[in-house]
Amino acid sequence: MRTSLKIGTIIGIPVKLHITFLLIMPVFAFVFATTVPPLGFAGTASPAMVYVLSLITTILLFTCVLLHELGHSYIAKGFGVEIKDITLLLFGGVSSMEEIPRVPSQELKMAFAGPFVSFVIGVALLLFNVLLASYMAGYSATSVFLMLNILGSINIVLGLFNLLPAFPMDGGRLLRAWYAKRMSYVKATHYAASFGKMFAFLMGIFGLFFNPWLILIAFFVYIGASEEDRATTVTVLLERYKxxxxxxxxxxxxxxxxxxxxxxxxxxxxxxxxxxxxxxxxxxxxxxxxxxxxxxxxxxxxxxxxxxxxxxxxxxxxxxxxxxxxxxxxxxxxxxxxxxxxxxxxxxxxxxxxxxxxxxxxx
Missing domain, CATH: 3.10.580.10 (CBS-domain)
Incomplete structure (x- = not known):
């Protein structure tokens, strides 16, 4: 059974929608529709228009996620890394790369490219929102202002979240690149993964008292760190054999x-x-x-x-x-x-x- 649908190709990279993405879109739209401003559209228009605006915002948000992944992929392609595809999933996007560059400076640039794109989009949208508000003073454009504010704010948060120093976030790769300048690639991965596991454990404890969603994220981070550590160790050691x-x-x-x-x-x-x-x-x-x-x-x-x-x-x-x-x-x-x-x-x-x-x- 096919779980992903190809929707196009950008800079030579196939872009796919996973079935989970189609399932989560109505959920995101519902959240935007039932959340009050400044992070939602509840009470700003008729119910039908609120849901239309929420769905448009959801589509634009995942377009921003796609641009985030394209940032990684563009830099990776420049270093000769083959990109199999980019797939939009339940929790965001993922670039399927043949292999992560092991040169620390290359991995650092590639890892930071995604958050950088998110920061640029977020700052640009928020600045444009301010300029548009001053230019359209006296006109009613509440929905447009809200949409720009939501997308700009979420992109800033997305960039910051991905800089958390734990796999599978980009911050974990940045941390490994920093370690790899001082030790072997396997040891650097192990240190970065260990830091990520500790981070996940603390996040889970914090979630027990403040927000149960943090427990789910902590589990996701812990598994991601463990898998990266295992896969890297196996791959590097097996390179010694034919x-x-x-x-x-x-x-x-x-x-x-x-x-x-x-x-x-x-x-x-x-x-x-x-x-x-x-x-x-x-x-x-x-x-x-x-x-x-x-x-x-x-x-x-x-x-x-x-x-x-x-x-x-x-x-x-x-x-x-x-x-x-x-x-x-x-x-x-x-x-x-x-x-x-x-x-x-x-x-x-x-x-x-x-x-x-x-x-x-x-x-």
Whole structure:
């Protein structure tokens, strides 16, 4: 099931809307519609007009979030980082980058670009609001003034919030960049993540007494810090290995010419739910138990593996760093990846293989 919808491309970067964004839009509009000025439109116009203004403000707000992410992406592209896409989510936006720059000065510039864009937008809107108010003195433009004030204020808050020194906010990356000038990248990440966890813990305690929403944010920050620490450590350590050094060269495959019923029995005997499809030494595709489930039992004798297999193969090269295989598995949410060299299957690499390599490196 597709959870994101592409709505366009900006500076060569696909922009997507996640399903959660579509769910949160009416909620934001409702909040603006029921909040009194200066941060809402309640009581400023007819109910229908209030909701129209609130929906427009919500759309413009997420446009500002998109510009925030484009700020990160524009700087990152300048450093040669590939941007897969930008997705607008429930809690804002996220840029999917192949890899965060490890040069401290580059990461610092990239991390600060987003908050900087938010600050520029916020200050510009608030100044424009003041100028517009003086120019239109005597005219009724309450809704316009309120909208500019809301958007300007939220952008300032967004910029400040993202400067909090904790992952996954931009402030966590700024802190890591500062540490990375003084120590290794892994240690810098660990220090920055530890600071973020401590920050999250204090925020959660504060939330217990003053605002329950802070507990949710604290949980989000703690998980983000933990994930960044783990992913960075694994990636950096695995760069020491090539895929060929830790892959399993013996791979059990199936022929594209057997029928689906035979494949079903084979899976039951071997107790694995996915196999590469091989014609001699040539890799033709991959077939899983899910593919079998889509075929009614009475049709499985007539259908061949070649009819149901997936030809879009996710694979790595044996000369790739093992860290690249880890990224491929994480990006595609899979537990193993095929190793292909010049169209031939030469091995398979699983998460277990990667974790075993990690254990050896840490000894």
């Amino acid at each position: 895929v060929r050094e830790i892959m399993s060269p013996e791979v059990v495959g199936v022929s594209p010419d057997i029928n689906v019923e035979e494949l079903s029995k084979f899976m039951f005997e071997k107790k694995h739910l996915g196999y590469p499809v091989l014609k001699g030494n040539s890799l033709k595709g991959i077939v899983t138990f899910t593919d079998i489930r889509n075929i009614p039992p009475h049709e499985r004798y007539a259908k061949l593996v070649s009819d149901i297999m997936t030809r879009d193969i996710i694979s790595v090269n044996p000369q790739d760093p093992a860290s690249e295989a880890f990224k491929v598995m994480t990006r595609n949410n899979i537990g193993r990846v095929l190793v292909v060299d010049n169209g031939e299957l030469v091995g398979i690499l699983s998460r277990s293989d990667l974790m075993r390599a990690m254990m050896l490196l840490n000894e």
